[in-house]
Amino acid sequence: MNLPNMATAPDAGFQEGSAFIGAVWEFHSETGKSTPKLDGTSAAEDPYQYKPDTMCRAGGGGLGCQGLQCPPKAPGGPEGIPVVWKKAPKAITNPDWTEYRAISGPTCLYDPQPENVLANIAARILTDFRQLPVNPGSLEAQPFPHTLKGGPTNFYATTGEQGFDVTILGQAVHLTATPANYTYAFGDGTNLGPTPAAGYSIPEAEWLNNETRTSHTYTNTGNYQATLTTSFTGTYSVNNGPPLPINGTLDITTPAKTIQVWKTEKALVADTCQENPNSWGCPG
Structure with a gap:
């Protein structure tokens, strides 16, 4: 069963088949990209970063992708990948994604140019x-x-x-x-x-x-x-x-x-430094 792949809401949260990322941004689960709303209310930049969880689990709760099929959109095209999406603030560098729960139900990820993903990373x-x-x-x-x-x-x-x-x-x-x-x-x-x-x-x-x-x-x-x-x-x-x-x-x-x-220098002395602190080579 194909689930809805785009949703907006005024607050963050989870609902099966939808992604809530704020009232002014729309998240597209098939591409993993967000776009601003066209009503002029969007911020200059989406404040969140996103990651697809290919294990299809959300917060350890056992939400699975069993039975979800992601057939090609066009004959001979690539198949999609069953995923759930997670989001974290962009201000966090390399977040621990295990600490974030899903923002969408199981859905199919289709890269617009899947053959270029590895090439783009390599570049x-x-x-x-x-x-x-x-x-x-x-x-x-x-x-x-x-x-x-x-x-x-x-x-x-x-x-x-x-x-x-x-x-x-x-x-x-x-x-x-x-x-x-x-x-x-x-x-x-x-x-x-x-x-x-x-x-x-x-x-x-x-x-x-x-x-x-x-x-x-x-x-x-x-x-x-x-x-x-x-x-x-x-x-x-x-x-x-x-x-x-x-x-x-x-x-x-x-x-x-x-x-x-x-450098080192050698000399014959009559006294030890303990006997004569002013003797040659003594710290005193």
Whole structure:
């Protein structure tokens, strides 16, 4: 049985076969789009965002789509998808849709150009990927904050794979950001990378004699501003579909970390610092 696919009402709510989104906007469940009323009373923009629930459940109440058929509108055309629609305020970024109940009964979703949905998402996915709040981690150094001229300083990155669930063009999209390459800028004009080596922490007893793949030796004393740029690759999955690669990367640079490079000097002294605080090399 086909249910009504458009409705208006002065308040939000649920009624079988209709979507209530306000007195000045009309929601079309076959396309997932809202349009303003033609009486001049509509706001400049619909304040809500919408998501089709393909599981056909509303608020956990077990509202199902069993028996709902969505035949093609035209011979040889695409079939519709049984869904119920949910709405949330646009002011909420990436809402938890499980907290919102349905605004329509089971209905058929027909995309005006269904063959273009994935293509349209693919065309913009890199832009959306680069706007994700990916945590770049941090650049760590051993020893820190002081290290020695002529000795190895071990650098390493702290970050990992991160996942995000977003809505793009009305579709549920899962994106994954994975660190792939690292570029270490040591602050003295030398760089390492891009390299897949994230580095790792080593025991303090090995700081002065263990040179790792991501170690650096400073040849002059001074304060140096070291940074790390991590290049993330990504994949995306539309409506629980297979993961697809994103053609491009997200490059994030950490805030600078000050590395203080000191030098050592040796001398013979007669007293310890406890015996003579003013002795050579003592803090006093």
